[in-house]
Amino acid sequence: MDTLGRSAQVALDINDVFLPESPTKSFNVWRKWNRLSRLQKSMLYMLLTICSIIFLYHMNVYNKHPNIQRTIKTEPKHDWPPKFGQKLEEKEVENPKFGVVNDNQNVAMEEEGADDDEDEDEDEDGGDSNHAEEETVEEHDDKPGEEKQEENKLPPKDGSIKFNGPQNDRQRAVVSAFQHAWQGYRRYAWGRDHLKPISKTHQTWFDLGLTLIDSLDTMLVMGLKEQYVEARVWVEDNLKFTTDKDVNLFETTIRVLGGLLSTYHLSQDQIFLDKAVDLADRLMGAFDSSSGVPYSDVNLRTGVGHSPKWSPDSSTSEVTTIQLEFRDLSRITGNSKYEDAVSRVSELVHGLDKNQGLVPIFINANSGQFRTYSTITMGARGDSYYEYLLKQWLQTGKSIEYLKKDYNESMFGVMNKMVRRTVPNNLVFLGEILSGGKDFKPKMDELACFLPGTLALGFRNGMPQSHMDLAQDLAYTCYLTFARQPTFLAPEITYYNTAEGSTKDFYAKPNDAHYLLRPETIESLWYLYYMTGNKTYQDWGWKIFQGIEIYTKVSGGYTTISNVRNPLDTRPKDMMESFFLGETLKYLYLLFADKHEIDLDKWVFNTEAHLLPLYPH
Ligand code: DMJ
Numbered sequence: 001m002d003t004l005g006r007s008a009q010v011a012l013d014i015n016d017v018f019l020p021e022s023p024t025k026s027f028n029v030w031r032k033w034n035r036l037s038r039l040q041k042s043m044l045y046m047l048l049t050i051c052s053i054i055f056l057y058h059m060n061v062y063n064k065h066p067n068i069q070r071t072i073k074t075e076p077k078h079d080w081p082p083k084f085g086q087k088l089e090e091k092e093v094e095n096p097k098f099g100v101v102n103d104n105q106n107v108a109m110e111e112e113g114a115d116d117d118e119d120e121d122e123d124e125d126g127g128d129s130n131h132a133e134e135e136t137v138e139e140h141d142d143k144p145g146e147e148k149q150e151e152n153k154l155p156p157k158d159g160s161i162k163f164n165g166p167q168n169d170r171q172r173a174v175v176s177a178f179q180h181a182w183q184g185y186r187r188y189a190w191g192r193d194h195l196k197p198i199s200k201t202h203q204t205w206f207d208l209g210l211t212l213i214d215s216l217d218t219m220l221v222m223g224l225k226e227q228y229v230e231a232r233v234w235v236e237d238n239l240k241f242t243t244d245k246d247v248n249l250f251e252t253t254i255r256v257l258g259g260l261l262s263t264y265h266l267s268q269d270q271i272f273l274d275k276a277v278d279l280a281d282r283l284m285g286a287f288d289s290s291s292g293v294p295y296s297d298v299n300l301r302t303g304v305g306h307s308p309k310w311s312p313d314s315s316t317s318e319v320t321t322i323q324l325e326f327r328d329l330s331r332i333t334g335n336s337k338y339e340d341a342v343s344r345v346s347e348l349v350h351g352l353d354k355n356q357g358l359v360p361i362f363i364n365a366n367s368g369q370f371r372t373y374s375t376i377t378m379g380a381r382g383d384s385y386y387e388y389l390l391k392q393w394l395q396t397g398k399s400i401e402y403l404k405k406d407y408n409e410s411m412f413g414v415m416n417k418m419v420r421r422t423v424p425n426n427l428v429f430l431g432e433i434l435s436g437g438k439d440f441k442p443k444m445d446e447l448a449c450f451l452p453g454t455l456a457l458g459f460r461n462g463m464p465q466s467h468m469d470l471a472q473d474l475a476y477t478c479y480l481t482f483a484r485q486p487t488f489l490a491p492e493i494t495y496y497n498t499a500e501g502s503t504k505d506f507y508a509k510p511n512d513a514h515y516l517l518r519p520e521t522i523e524s525l526w527y528l529y530y531m532t533g534n535k536t537y538q539d540w541g542w543k544i545f546q547g548i549e550i551y552t553k554v555s556g557g558y559t560t561i562s563n564v565r566n567p568l569d570t571r572p573k574d575m576m577e578s579f580f581l582g583e584t585l586k587y588l589y590l591l592f593a594d595k596h597e598i599d600l601d602k603w604v605f606n607t608e609a610h611l612l613p614l615y616p617h
Contacts, residue, residue, distance in 0.1 A: 160265060160613070163222070164597070177549065178215075178589075180558070181580065182215065182581065184197050184200075184556040189203075191209045191238055193205040198572055200556045217262040218581055218589075221597075232271070235271060254606055260275050261276050276329055289305065292348060293349075296315065305365075314363055316361050320388055322342055324395055324612055350403075356413030358376045375433065376437075389403050389410065390407045390457060391457075395614055397617040407463075408463065411467060415466065418432075427477045427506075446478075450523055452527070453520075455467045455471035471528065478524060479521060487567050488551075489515040489544070491512050493512035494506045517577050518584065519579060558580060559574055560572070560575045587609060
């Protein structure tokens with residue numbers, strides 16, 4: 001028999017092997033197997049091996065790139081972003097029933113009740129919008145900018161990502177929450193920085209329409225076309241940077257510049273790039289210090305930078321968390337001045353002495369030196385320095401070696417100097433280092449809960465297993481800071497018990513018990529779900545979302561609250577932060593996805609959850 005003939009014989013025999021079983025049949029199969037020649041048996045083995053290899057290869061690709069399945073199986077339903085003037089589909093958004101808040105199935109330890117410690121700590125909230133002007137406005141019932149929706153004014157091409165809208169009831173519930181928040185903003189605070197959802201007025205911080213800009217790419221991600229088109233018109237007609245106003249460089253960069261750039265990438269709409277360039281040109285004055293380290297504040301009209309009123313120094317995290325945005329702008333425009341300015345800052349900080357990679361939270365813009373004895377923390381004013389080391393390395397195609405080195409060194413410092421475990425349940429937390437290393441404070445901001453997400457992202461890109469282990473342990477503790485409060489919402493600051501004999505792991509002091517609608521824990525749950533596929537992270541996020549729905553939702557929108565420790569006395573603060581729409585709801589929506597729509601091998605999120613592309617170098 002020639003080779004072809006033998007193959008045919010093998011094929012026949014294979015068919016026989018897989019025919020339905022019966023005792024006689026199995027016996028026949030065995031006899032046939034014995035009758036096969038050596039060559040036939042070897043060919044059969046080879047065939048089986050090839051099939052297994054192909055099968056394993058596909059499994060691996062799917063695990064590494066969860067979005068591949070979507071690309072193969074899901075076709076985009078419609079053009080997105082919409083063309084200007086295109087008739088928008090009416091879409092009903094279901095309101096799923098909400099579950100019970102205090103279902104602690106996933107919590108290993110028992111709740112020990114609220115803490116009685118009445119010590120008061122200074123409210124440290126990382127420079128969010130607490131000192132801004134408050135004003136009232138008339139209700140806004142008409143559709144802003146409606147008359148502008150004529151054909152051909154908005155020329156978006158297809159975005160780089162096809163977002164297909166919510167995939168399940170949980171995602172629909174988040175979209176519904178976004179719509180409620182947006183409705184309040186649109187009605188009572190349109191074009192202003194923040195909504196005050198209880199007094200139904202607005203708050204002005206920088207007068208840059210912060211909530212509107214922070215929300216743009218969330219609307220694209222969620223498929224909210226109508227709202228997006230309306231907001232886009234406001235940007236074109238009303239977003240101006242000519243006001244004689246001092247703004248914070250970092251906050252304006254991450255929220256406004258980041259929001260505009262992300263929306264530009266997703267929509268390819270020139271208006272967002274034009275606005276981004278105008279803004280960045282005005283912000284550049286902040287870098288005009290003797291060291292090149294930027295001042296914290298800058299006047300948008302005059303372009304003059306200066307230190308904050310309350311300190312001669314800039315915050316370390318602030319001067320090192322503007323690099324992704326300015327670099328991206330240089331890469332888009334071909335004008336290197338933005339990237340040059342921020343790279344100089346990173347390089348300068350790289351050259352400074354550190355404590356095992358860890359940095360003090362203040363740096364002087366003129367001397368370019370750290371304030372040596374200032375606190376080292378993963379919370380306010382320290383946090384995103386570490387986040388942007390990794391993300392800048394990724395943004396530049398892993399080509400800038402010192403960023404990776406500094407990141408790894410700092411994570412070593414974290415494990416060595418900041419990680420502690422609680423008594424009685426051995427939970428991992430990160431404390432703060434004070435007075436140049438002399439003191440340790442067992443205190444962790446909710447802000448520090450971004451770190452599990454960053455660690456997981458690093459692990460995906462080749463950092464050691466210990467990073468992922470820490471990410472998972474820390475995310476669990478962060479989750480518990482929500483789960484162990486009767487509101488299922490975390491305090492701004494939590495203190496941890498490490499003394500032998502302690503009966504509970506952590507507690508919140510009354511003055512730290514506020515929840516500002518922050519995203520960090522949810523952000524980390526999303527990264528961990530993305531990396532591991534473990535749906536428990538989704539369930540944790542869902543429970544936190546219930547807490548948000550029950551204790552922060554009011555008729556005018558969502559409000560920050562002063563007290564997470566008592567469901568009967570939450571003391572709403574009458575403020576809806578822009579990052580609630582830009583980050584918190586976006587990460588919740590992404591967390592509940594069945595199939596991921598964003599490929600982390602192509603995109604990086606800035607610290608305000610705005611999407612920027614990765615470059616090859
Ligand atoms: C956001 O503006 C950013 O995530 C920033 O890095 C930290 N604080 C807020 C959200 O809590």
